[in-house]
Amino acid sequence: MISHRDVPKLFLQYRLISVACELVMHDTLEDFKKYRERMNEKILASGNQQIQRFFNLDTRAYEPGALSSKTKELLGLVASVVLRCDDCVTYHVIRCVEEGVSSSEFFEALNVALVVGGSITIPHIRRAVERLEECEDLRKVR
Amino acid sequence: MISHRDVPKLFLQYRLISVACELVMHDTLEDFKKYRERMNEKILASGNQQIQRFFNLDTRAYEPGALSSKTKELLGLVASVVLRCDDCVTYHVIRCVEEGVSSSEFFEALNVALVVGGSITIPHIRRAVERLEECEDLRKVR
Amino acid sequence: MISHRDVPKLFLQYRLISVACELVMHDTLEDFKKYRERMNEKILASGNQQIQRFFNLDTRAYEPGALSSKTKELLGLVASVVLRCDDCVTYHVIRCVEEGVSSSEFFEALNVALVVGGSITIPHIRRAVERLEECEDLRKVR
Amino acid sequence: MISHRDVPKLFLQYRLISVACELVMHDTLEDFKKYRERMNEKILASGNQQIQRFFNLDTRAYEPGALSSKTKELLGLVASVVLRCDDCVTYHVIRCVEEGVSSSEFFEALNVALVVGGSITIPHIRRAVERLEECEDLRKVR
Amino acid sequence: MISHRDVPKLFLQYRLISVACELVMHDTLEDFKKYRERMNEKILASGNQQIQRFFNLDTRAYEPGALSSKTKELLGLVASVVLRCDDCVTYHVIRCVEEGVSSSEFFEALNVALVVGGSITIPHIRRAVERLEECEDLRKVR
Amino acid sequence: MISHRDVPKLFLQYRLISVACELVMHDTLEDFKKYRERMNEKILASGNQQIQRFFNLDTRAYEPGALSSKTKELLGLVASVVLRCDDCVTYHVIRCVEEGVSSSEFFEALNVALVVGGSITIPHIRRAVERLEECEDLRKVR
Numbered sequence: 001m002i003s004h005r006d007v008p009k010l011f012l013q014y015r016l017i018s019v020a021c022e023l024v025m026h027d028t029l030e031d032f033k034k035y036r037e038r039m040n041e042k043i044l045a046s047g048n049q050q051i052q053r054f055f056n057l058d059t060r061a062y063e064p065g066a067l068s069s070k071t072k073e074l075l076g077l078v079a080s081v082v083l084r085c086d087d088c089v090t091y092h093v094i095r096c097v098e099e100g101v102s103s104s105e106f107f108e109a110l111n112v113a114l115v116v117g118g119s120i121t122i123p124h125i126r127r128a129v130e131r132l133e134e135c136e137d138l139r140k141v142r
Numbered sequence: 143m144i145s146h147r148d149v150p151k152l153f154l155q156y157r158l159i160s161v162a163c164e165l166v167m168h169d170t171l172e173d174f175k176k177y178r179e180r181m182n183e184k185i186l187a188s189g190n191q192q193i194q195r196f197f198n199l200d201t202r203a204y205e206p207g208a209l210s211s212k213t214k215e216l217l218g219l220v221a222s223v224v225l226r227c228d229d230c231v232t233y234h235v236i237r238c239v240e241e242g243v244s245s246s247e248f249f250e251a252l253n254v255a256l257v258v259g260g261s262i263t264i265p266h267i268r269r270a271v272e273r274l275e276e277c278e279d280l281r282k283v284r
Numbered sequence: 285m286i287s288h289r290d291v292p293k294l295f296l297q298y299r300l301i302s303v304a305c306e307l308v309m310h311d312t313l314e315d316f317k318k319y320r321e322r323m324n325e326k327i328l329a330s331g332n333q334q335i336q337r338f339f340n341l342d343t344r345a346y347e348p349g350a351l352s353s354k355t356k357e358l359l360g361l362v363a364s365v366v367l368r369c370d371d372c373v374t375y376h377v378i379r380c381v382e383e384g385v386s387s388s389e390f391f392e393a394l395n396v397a398l399v400v401g402g403s404i405t406i407p408h409i410r411r412a413v414e415r416l417e418e419c420e421d422l423r424k425v426r
Numbered sequence: 427m428i429s430h431r432d433v434p435k436l437f438l439q440y441r442l443i444s445v446a447c448e449l450v451m452h453d454t455l456e457d458f459k460k461y462r463e464r465m466n467e468k469i470l471a472s473g474n475q476q477i478q479r480f481f482n483l484d485t486r487a488y489e490p491g492a493l494s495s496k497t498k499e500l501l502g503l504v505a506s507v508v509l510r511c512d513d514c515v516t517y518h519v520i521r522c523v524e525e526g527v528s529s530s531e532f533f534e535a536l537n538v539a540l541v542v543g544g545s546i547t548i549p550h551i552r553r554a555v556e557r558l559e560e561c562e563d564l565r566k567v568r
Numbered sequence: 569m570i571s572h573r574d575v576p577k578l579f580l581q582y583r584l585i586s587v588a589c590e591l592v593m594h595d596t597l598e599d600f601k602k603y604r605e606r607m608n609e610k611i612l613a614s615g616n617q618q619i620q621r622f623f624n625l626d627t628r629a630y631e632p633g634a635l636s637s638k639t640k641e642l643l644g645l646v647a648s649v650v651l652r653c654d655d656c657v658t659y660h661v662i663r664c665v666e667e668g669v670s671s672s673e674f675f676e677a678l679n680v681a682l683v684v685g686g687s688i689t690i691p692h693i694r695r696a697v698e699r700l701e702e703c704e705d706l707r708k709v710r
Numbered sequence: 711m712i713s714h715r716d717v718p719k720l721f722l723q724y725r726l727i728s729v730a731c732e733l734v735m736h737d738t739l740e741d742f743k744k745y746r747e748r749m750n751e752k753i754l755a756s757g758n759q760q761i762q763r764f765f766n767l768d769t770r771a772y773e774p775g776a777l778s779s780k781t782k783e784l785l786g787l788v789a790s791v792v793l794r795c796d797d798c799v800t801y802h803v804i805r806c807v808e809e810g811v812s813s814s815e816f817f818e819a820l821n822v823a824l825v826v827g828g829s830i831t832i833p834h835i836r837r838a839v840e841r842l843e844e845c846e847d848l849r850k851v852r
Contacts, residue, residue, distance in 0.1 A: 067676045071642065075646045109643060
């Protein structure tokens with residue numbers, strides 16, 4: 001039996017565990033999206049109109065035009081890998097999967113990034129592949 | 143009641159929680175500063191005199207001269223964002239707040255960094271804004 | 285006396301010299317500005333509206349707001365030096381001179397860039413200083 | 427006494443703690459190696475032959491030839507620090523220790539990286555020194 | 569009439585002009601290709617087998633597979649613009665034109681690079697557009 | 711015979727040729743060194759003491775210590791290639807030759823840079839090899 005004297009200690013304990021739990025979750029795709037949205041909202045709420053316009057240009061750059069969204073997302077993926085930005089890689093992996101990029105297409109694009117950007121991109125390629133797996137796992141669940 | 147046989151298990155449990163707790167704390171401003179100080183001390187203790195001199199030049203670059211410390215910290219912030227170094231961004235956000243940089247000034251500087259460095263800087267701008275909030279929260283507490 | 289048989293040869297000779305001459309001129313501030321304008325017009329004439337909007341955002345990022353144009357140009361200069369782009373450095377040196385940045389302010393900003401970006405920025409700092417001299421020479425002429 | 431009704435809650439609790447524990451462990455050298463191996467296997471299993479060949483070239487670049495492995499690992503370390511890739515830094519720190527790089531040699535190489543790459547490399551130098559300590563601690567244990 | 573005493577002077581003069589002429593030509597597409605080939609041959613002649621293999625991987629990365637050569641050249645172009653390498657940009661512009669990339673496709677790809685990489689890529693975008701024009705001029709001549 | 715009326719035209723002609731000639735020479739090793747020295751003097755004459763100290767640290771980083779000057783120059787060469795700075799590459803090629811780096815050692819170091827930094831470094835490796843040849847040609851002349 002847990003006595004009432006243990007309550008504060010237990011409360012702290014659960015609190016810590018829940019924080020640890022959130023932390024553990026932090027690195028999932030879902031959490032990545034939530035953090036991204038939450039911070040974007042704060043940035044856009046800052047009232048700096050030019051930053052808002054930049055964010056708008058950023059979104060529109062990947063809309064279909066002469067090139068398809070799929071090709072543009074592959075361009076975004078390769079640019080993110082050679083510039084070595086994990087968050088940008090995650091974003092474009094999710095979008096590539098949504099645009100129906102196949103596994104071979106994905107690895108061929110990563111190979112272009114690897115050859116252009118060198119072995120320094122390998123840790124980011126590892127994380128890109130990890131993210132691809134997460135996306136595929138999510139698909140199976142649905 | 144918790145029996146004595148549970149003690150080792152419980153000890154481990156608390157140990158893990160405290161480690162998780164430290165981990166959770168690790169990403170706070172306080173922890174950032176402690177880690178930074180602890181490692182800087184170790185680097186300076188290595189006996190490599192030239193590294194010591196570099197660290198000295200690094201500190202002095204932001205001291206007031208023809209340009210104010212405030213302007214120099216903004217220069218450091220923008221340089222850190224376009225070079226995409228989160229630890230350096232954190233450091234200069236703290237210093238900018240100390241130098242009295244206003245919210246509009248802060249976002250205008252971030253906008254210059256965003257336009258020069260492109261969307262690849264956005265994840266770092268998100269973290270810069272998060273750090274700014276932490277600094278402001280700390281202020282309110284005091 | 286030059287006989288009529290020499291005319292084609294002489295024509296070629298003068299043609300080459302004038303080309304060489306243009307080439308020599310190519311690296312002056314005046315030529316930099318002309319090339320920049322000419323190519324920007326071509327890019328904007330491509331009909332890609334999003335590129336036009338980016339160029340617009342680029343111009344507006346340095347307009348006075350909470351921060352002065354002078355401070356923003358210094359931010360642009362330091363960002364250009366640490367990212368090591370000579371054309372961008374040239375552009376911001378010209379603008380800094382126009383905004384009345386003094387020699388000591390200029391070198392203090394370059395020192396921040398040098399400390400943040402390291403010795404790899406030195407060749408670009410050399411060219412920044414060369415450009416600054418050209419700007420000052422032009423001033424004396426007027 | 428813990429009643430049977432607490433079991434699911436307790437199970438969750440232990441589960442979370444063990445996840446948190448893994449997370450805590452994640453940043454150790456051992457875990458770095460495991461993650462690296464696991465993901466490399468997945469990348470190589472993708473069937474993209476060119477990526478396989480690149481990985482092979484990457485390994486062979488550090489084999490002894492006209493230059494010793496020790497010198498080549500120092501080259502890899504400095505390249506990783508100036509390009510600011512923590513995972514690559516960790517890898518080369520481990521390999522430098524294996525090749526018998528002394529503490530003074532290590533710090534002199536880091537100093538070259540610091541001077542070339544500037545203060546923006548300092549957070550990576552901190553982590554390099556932390557990794558070096560971990561390697562030395564492991565040695566003492568053995 | 570040109571007397572025989574002028575011969576050495578004239579020889580020097582023509583020599584200089586021809587050197588200047590070569591220099592002027594140096595920046596054309598033709599010369600870029602020649603320089604590239606000449607130096608690649610020297611590098612491959614160095615006897616370093618691993619460099620030879622890297623060059624081979626570099627060529628093969630753009631061969632058609634799951635993705636077309638056209639898409640891969642666009643990936644190479646965007647990677648080169650965000651990493652800001654004029655020679656690589658020139659190479660991929662030539663290849664994009666050979667693969668039938670249309671003007672709108674070209675500018676949409678450049679827009680992705682511009683948004684991802686920021687205004688720091690603009691000087692390289694200018695040169696990319698200049699190269700595109702040269703390629704188109706060559707086509708008309710043929 | 712050249713009439714007196716041609717004198718101004720001829721003067722201009724020779725002037726242009728001599729400028730073109732200087733330009734042609736500009737890219738030689740000798741000219742690189744002169745430009746470097748001239749601009750360094752101007753930078754040091756600016757009176758900014760911290761820049762002077764940085765230049766001093768830069769020089770001292772390559773002095774022999776636990777690592778030889780030869781190893782340190784190879785570290786500087788590889789750092790310069792992966793960061794893609796032609797002037798820095800030229801400087802370290804000259805210094806490597808002075809320190810007695812053999813051709814195989816040179817190409818093995820370049821191979822490490824190529825694998826780490828990717829194909830984007832190839833244009834800089836071409837110029838490094840060109841510079842190496844110039845250094846060797848100068849040796850033969852002496």
